[in-house]
Amino acid sequence: MILQLVLFVLGFVLLVKGADLLVDGASSVARRFNISNIVIGLTIVAFGTSMPELIVNVIASAQGNTDIAIGNVLGSNIANILLILGISAMIYPILAQRNTVIKEIPFSLLAAVVIGIMANDVLLKSGGSTQLGMADGLILLCFFIIFMYYTFSIVKTQGELTNGDDGALLTPARSGLYILAGLVGLVVGGKWIVDGAVLMAGWIGMSEAVVGLTVVAIGTSLPELATSAVAAMKKQSDIAIGNVVGSNIFNIFWILGVSAMIKPLPFNTKSNVDIIMTIAASALLFVLMYLGKRHTIERWQGALMVMVYVSYVAYLLLNQ
Secondary structure (H helix, E strand, O other): OHHHHHHHHHHHHHHHHHHHHHHHHHHHHHHHOOOOHHHHHHHHHHHHHOHHHHHHHHHHHHHOOHHHHHHHHHHHHHHHHHHHHHHHHHHOOEEOOHHHHHHHHHHHHHHHHHHHHHOOHHHHOOOOOOEEOHHHHHHHHHHHHHHHHHHHHHHHHOOOOOOOOOOOOOOHHHHHHHHHHHHHHHHHHHHHHHHHHHHHHHHOOOOHHHHHHHHHHHHHHHHHHHHHHHHHHOOOHHHHHHHHHHHHHHHHHHHHHHHHHHOOEEOOHHHHHHHHHHHHHHHHHHHHOOOOOOOEEOHHHHHHHHHHHHHHHHHHHHOO
């Protein structure tokens, strides 16, 4: 037990350092190979920071802990937008490219709507199912393939590389080493933090569903938080927002798709509140792009997002 608590603390050290290495390595790759930072954020960084969610969900799905598997994804997506982007914007205003606002953010909103429809077949037709089965998993993976096709297609169309701090241009080998070391640090650090957090949650008697939506969701979202916060400090807005939007799309289409393929995920209709919150968070992000400074999440808006998230967690804790 003492060892788990020590690893819990060390996990934060690994997480922050891993995020720092990942942002530096990914930004250097973007500049050297003439790839826009938003593409790097939507692919390499988003995939890497989504690894903890994937690991937790595969294990939870295989063990039949469906409340944790579904709650982890929904909770992570809510935390990614409201908590992570909110904190990142409070550090430094997040400027989004036009494509991100009109295509990628709506795509993440579509992902939340799709999972809501799939999980509520029984409400749409008689004989419908309240679980995500293999067919649902295949459909989600098809959406994921479409998203990846779109992402790689914009490599050819986006001429602008980065915004913000240029940083050091690393050699390809060193960039790859930074990215690999960063991903390892994020995954290992995230796992140690989640293990310690779940242990502490058990001490205070939280339900599995609430643990999935809060402790596990926040724990597995810490890589996104660390990465986006570091990117914001380095004024790499494209990586900060691309990481969050990309991770949200990965979480639903890739991670839930893979989880449902491993084993059907029964859906508790009480989780509709969390699906509605996921949709609302994505919609709020889209609306904020047109409030105040255009296509920018300002510091006051970041503070508003964090306040909404704190209110949501308080609601969960009071109604578990």
